[in-house]
Amino acid sequence: xxxxxxxxVGSTYTKxxxxxxxxxxxxxxxxxxxxxxxxxxxxxxxxLGAQAGAAPEAAQTLASSSAAGGLRMxxxxxxxxxxxxxxxxxxxxxxxxxxxVISSEDPLDFRVQILKEIRPDxxxxxxxxxxxxxxxxxxxxxxxxxSGAGAMVVLAGxxxxxxxxxDILRQGGVRFVRTQNILPTIHDLxxxxxxxxxxxxxxxxxxxxxxxxxxxxxxxxxxxxPTPGAVLxxxxxxxxxxxxxxxxxxxxxxxxxxxxxxxxxxxPAYEGLPKEEVGLIVASARxxxxxxxxxNLGMRVSAGGILMAAGARQLLRRAGPGDAAMEERxxxxxxxxxxETASLPENEEERLFDRLLAQAxxxxxxxxxxxxxxxxxxxxxxxxxxxxxxxxxxxIGTVVLVGGFFAHSGPAEGGHIIESAFSRRxxxxxxxxxGRILVDRGxxxxxxxxxxxxxxxxAFSLLEKSLS
Numbered sequence: 001x002x003x004x005x006x007x008x009v010g011s012t013y014t015k016x017x018x019x020x021x022x023x024x025x026x027x028x029x030x031x032x033x034x035x036x037x038x039x040x041x042x043x044x045x046x047x048l049g050a051q052a053g054a055a056p057e058a059a060q061t062l063a064s065s066s067a068a069g070g071l072r073m074x075x076x077x078x079x080x081x082x083x084x085x086x087x088x089x090x091x092x093x094x095x096x097x098x099x100x101v102i103s104s105e106d107p108l109d110f111r112v113q114i115l116k117e118i119r120p121d122x123x124x125x126x127x128x129x130x131x132x133x134x135x136x137x138x139x140x141x142x143x144x145x146x147s148g149a150g151a152m153v154v155l156a157g158x159x160x161x162x163x164x165x166x167d168i169l170r171q172g173g174v175r176f177v178r179t180q181n182i183l184p185t186i187h188d189l190x191x192x193x194x195x196x197x198x199x200x201x202x203x204x205x206x207x208x209x210x211x212x213x214x215x216x217x218x219x220x221x222x223x224x225x226p227t228p229g230a231v232l233x234x235x236x237x238x239x240x241x242x243x244x245x246x247x248x249x250x251x252x253x254x255x256x257x258x259x260x261x262x263x264x265x266x267x268p269a270y271e272g273l274p275k276e277e278v279g280l281i282v283a284s285a286r287x288x289x290x291x292x293x294x295x296n297l298g299m300r301v302s303a304g305g306i307l308m309a310a311g312a313r314q315l316l317r318r319a320g321p322g323d324a325a326m327e328e329r330x331x332x333x334x335x336x337x338x339x340e341t342a343s344l345p346e347n348e349e350e351r352l353f354d355r356l357l358a359q360a361x362x363x364x365x366x367x368x369x370x371x372x373x374x375x376x377x378x379x380x381x382x383x384x385x386x387x388x389x390x391x392x393x394x395x396i397g398t399v400v401l402v403g404g405f406f407a408h409s410g411p412a413e414g415g416h417i418i419e420s421a422f423s424r425r426x427x428x429x430x431x432x433x434x435g436r437i438l439v440d441r442g443x444x445x446x447x448x449x450x451x452x453x454x455x456x457x458x459a460f461s462l463l464e465k466s467l468s
Contacts, residue, residue, distance in 0.1 A: 003458075005058035006447035007044070008227055009037055009065040009215060012258030012300050012341045013404065016044040017447045018056050022461035024442050026052035029404075031342040038214030060220040062450040065212070066227035066259070071096040071121040071202050074114065076143070077103050077157070078127040078136040086182045087124055089191045089287070090156075095202030095226035096122060097293055103127075104136040108143060115147035122201055123151045124194065125165070125176075128158030130184045141165040145172030152201055156182045156194045202226060227446060231255055231402065232264045232291050234449030234463065238400070239266035242460035248398045248436075253445070254362055254418070256403035258300035258341055261361045263369035264291045265393055285371060285391035292369040297361040299354065299405055300341040303334040310360035318356055329353075355413070358405045363421040369393075371429040388429055397435040400445065400467065407441045414439050438467040 004019040010032055018026040028047035033040040048056040073096040077083025080103040087098050099118050102111050104127070115123070123144060127136040137157040144153060145168060153169055153176035155162055162178055169176045179193045203224055216222060225233075231253060241247035253264040270288045296305030307315065312330050316322030326349075333353050337343050345351040371390020401414040415437045422430050444466045451459035 002052075002056070002058040003060070004447070004451065005048075005056055005061045005218075006444075006450050007041065007061070007063040007215065007218075008230070008443075008446050009041065009063070009212070010227060010257065011066055011260075011298075014040040014044050015443055015446075016041075016048050016056070017442070017444060018048055018052055018058065019444075019447060019451075019462065022458050023465055024444055024447070024462070026056070027442060029443075037212050041214050060454075061218045062221075062223075062225075062447075062454075063215055063219055064225040064227045064230040064446050064450060065215070066257075071198065071205065072118065073098050073122050073124060073198070074118055074120040074151070075101045075124040076111070076126065076140040077101075078133055079103055080105050082183065083126055086126060086189060086191065088290075089189060090124055090182065090194050090198060092191075092195065092229070092232065092289065092291055094195045094198040095229065096198050097295055104139065108139065111140065111143045112147045115144060115149040115151070119149050120151045121205065122198055123149070123153045124182075124198070125153050125155050126157045126182050128161060128181075128183075129186055130158055130181050131160045132158060134158055134161035134164075137161045137165045138168065141168040145169065145174055152176065154179060154194050154197050156180065159184070199226070225450060228255070228260075228262045228264075228291060228293060230446040230449035231262065232266075232289055232449065233452045234445040234447075234459070235264045235266050235400065236289055237448060237452045237456060237459055238445075238463055238467075240268050242456040244457060245460060250396050251398040251400060252366075252393065252396050253400045253402060254366070255445075256358060256361060256401070256405050257298055258404075259295070259298040259302050261294045261297040261365040262291060263294075263365050264289070265369065265391060265396065266290075267395075290369070290391055292365070294361070294365045294368060297365055299357060299361070299403070300337045300343075303337050303357060306357050306361050306364075307331065307334055309364050315356050315360055318359060319352060354405065355417075359417050359420060362417050363424060366421050366430060367425070367428045370425075373427045373429070375427065390429065392429045394429055394431055396431050398438065399434045399436070400438045400440060402440045402443065402445055404443075406439050407443060411439075440467055442466045 002018050002020040006017045008015045013029045014032045016028045017024045026048050028044045030040050030044045075083050075087035084101045091098050155176050155178045159181050182191050182194050235253045239247045239251050250267045255262040266289050270286050296302050312327050345354050370393045374387045374389045375385050377384050399418050406414045418434050448459040448463050
């Protein structure tokens with residue numbers, strides 16, 4: 001009987017780690033079978049057992065998943081900047097990805113049209129401090145009904161207006177759940193209850209995926225953590241320490257996956273900031289933990305998204321002069337790996353394509369995650385050109401690289417990609433260079449995140465032994 005079995009069902013691969021004595025004693029990775037994810041899990045268990053030389057039975061089985069891609073979420077509120085900040089906090093570990101933030105500042109017909117076009121899985125309906133503005137919450141509830149979007153609504157606005165908003169949703173046949181106002185007073189951001197409700201919806205939807213019942217039947221506590229949330233929990237443990245040992249301090253995690261590129265930053269020094277300094281708008285971004293998910297940047301499922309964001313010709317220029325024929329081969333390669341997500345480069349040119357795709361995805365994702373020096377005056381925000389705004393990462397000392405590309409590349413490849421991104425930072429608030437670069441070659445950061453709340457000292461030891 002081993003200590004833990006940690007399973008991550010990803011959009012491209014299903015990863016299994018058998019852990020004993022705070023060491024990953026066996027590891028298996030098999031292509032995720034999106035037709036029946038249970039088949040992939042069973043194949044992984046067979047591979048794990050063959051490697052361990054014993055049945056992969058563990059005292060506790062824990063799991064994360066991103067196979068369903070996360071809930072598609074739209075946030076609605078009173079003021080766009082405040083709603084955006086609150087929505088990011090709510091989505092942090094809940095399994096949701098924010099597709100749009102709309103507010104009472106937008107025309108009503110625009111709000112309705114956005115909901116019709118996106119057809120989100122869930123709408124975070126916020127707006128107004130308690131006993132403050134009521135009109136926005138009621139108007140947005142009516143917009144949801146009018147759109148016929150079919151989303152589940154988390155009603156988390158002004159508590160005085162919630163009963164009337166609930167009546168509007170109920171009469172419109174909209175499924176909803178009420179919870180605490182995420183902004184009860186002007187300096188309070190209370191997102192835990194809304195986050196828990198959205199995570200519950202994530203679990204409800206993920207179990208509907210064919211074969212995922214296989215996974216939930218194995219679990220110790222019936223909890224499937226969204227993969228980005230598990231990685232963020234592992235990053236927080238690594239940065240802060242386990243209570244007995246000091247952590248590594250401020251750090252960045254770059255998780256380059258097949259479908260998305262996720263960037264996590266943890267700045268423990270922000271933990272003691274007063275609420276007024278943390279701020280209620282995205283421009284401040286001084287929370288301890290922060291995550292951005294680039295859903296169109298991935299090495300396989302979203303390879304074409306990297307081409308669209310970076311430009312094929314500009315991408316090839318990073319490696320020297322290219323020609324039209326090479327550009328066509330790059331497009332063909334991206335089309336192939338999108339269709340056959342388990343495929344690997346077959347020659348030196350395709351290995352170059354993979355390196356260029358990884359470099360572009362990381363640089364774009366880092367720049368979108370970081371703040372920047374503003375280039376214009378904003379009297380509302382009180383900024384002038386040259387004012388730092390957003391997430392300031394210039395003090396980051398450690399970068400942790402996660403994902404199959406980094407795990408299987410040579411020891412210098414990941415460092416080269418990060419240093420290249422930092423050297424091309426432009427007006428972004430990225431470090432000039434990385435003090436320390438660690439690679440999660442055994443892909444255990446997600447497993448440490450799953451363990452972090454149950455056994456932090458054990459999880460920290462696992463990271464110490466595994467990151468290189």
